[in-house]
Amino acid sequence: MRRYLLATLCVTALLTVAGCASHQATLYERLGGQSNIDAVVENLLYRIADDDEMVGFFANSNIDLFAESLATQLCDVSDGPCRYEGPPMDRAHQHMGLTDVHFNRLVEYLDAAMQEEGIGLGARNELLGRLAPMYADVMRLQ
Ligand code: HEM
Secondary structure, rough: OOOHHHHHHHHHHHHHHHHHOOOOHHHHHOOOHHHHHHHHHHHHHHHHHHHHHHHHOOOOOOOOHHEEEHHHHHHHHHHOOOOOOOOOHHHHHHOOOHHHHHHHHHHHHHHHHHOOOOOOOOHHHHHHHHHHHHHHHHOOOO
């Protein structure tokens, strides 16, 4: 009986370990979930605000709505529980006069914001890698 109990315990322990090992954290989890994504967006906004050229693009924007929309998009892109339902990236950025310089600076600020909010290199690169294909859409209607 004791042996049987011991064996049952061992099997249970093994299954638990295997279960834990097979749970791959989503990118959303590795970014720290929604509260940390919101912190990253806020951090990014401060960097944009400190950049005279970049802040000019947002002169007529409702910053709260923009922040909410971007946070939802980052949640969606990182396999979190959100669906981005805002305008497609080409229409959202049309006729702004954006160049590669602006695009690269935004990526640089986003990376720095993520770093400051404690996100590791792997997760940072993975998120930037998922945003990179949006380059063509953002630039299409400039
Ligand atoms: C991969 C790169 C980018 C992503 C993922 C992105 C994402 C977004 C999102 C989600 C919105 C909100 C759309 C809406 O709900 O109406 C938006 C709008 C906007 N973005 Fe970007 N963006 C990118 C690049 C840039 C760059 C390089 C700039 C230049 C500074 C920029 C400036 C703006 C501005 C000014 C708005 C309009 C805000 C408004 O008034 O509604 N974006 N972007």
